[in-house]
Amino acid sequence: MATIYIDLNRSVHSLCQEYPELVGILEALGFKEITKPGMLSTVGRVMTIPKGAAMRGISMDDIRSALLANGFEVKEG
Numbered sequence: 001m002a003t004i005y006i007d008l009n010r011s012v013h014s015l016c017q018e019y020p021e022l023v024g025i026l027e028a029l030g031f032k033e034i035t036k037p038g039m040l041s042t043v044g045r046v047m048t049i050p051k052g053a054a055m056r057g058i059s060m061d062d063i064r065s066a067l068l069a070n071g072f073e074v075k076e077g
Contacts, residue, residue, distance in 0.1 A: 005075040006067055012052060013044035025070050030058045 006015060006022075012034070016022045026034050031052055033039045053060055064074050 004072050006049075006072045007075045008049050009076075010048065011045050012047045012049060013040055015049070016040055016044065019072075021070065022072075025066055026052075029063060029066055030056050 004019065006019075012026070012031075016026075016034075023034055023040070026049070034044070049063060050060060052058075053063055067074055
C-alpha cells in the first residue's frame with residue numbers, strides 16, 4: 001500500500017474531502033465540531049490542522065502519532 005501524505009498547509013475541508021476517514025480521526029483527537037453539519041464546509045475551508053490544534057490546545061505530536069497509526073505520513077513545509 002502506498003504511503004498517503006497529509007499536507008498540513010491544506011485546509012481541513014480539502015483533506016477530509018480527499019480522505020473521508022480523517023473526519024473520525026480528527027474527531028477522536030478533540031476536533032468535536034468537525035462532525036457538526038456545515039462546520040466542515042464553512043470553517044473547514046479556511047482552517048488547517050495546525051491552526052485548529054492551536055485553537056483547541058491539541059498537541060501536534062498527538063496528531064502526528066494518530067495520523068501515523070492510521071496509515072498517514074505528515075508532510076510539512
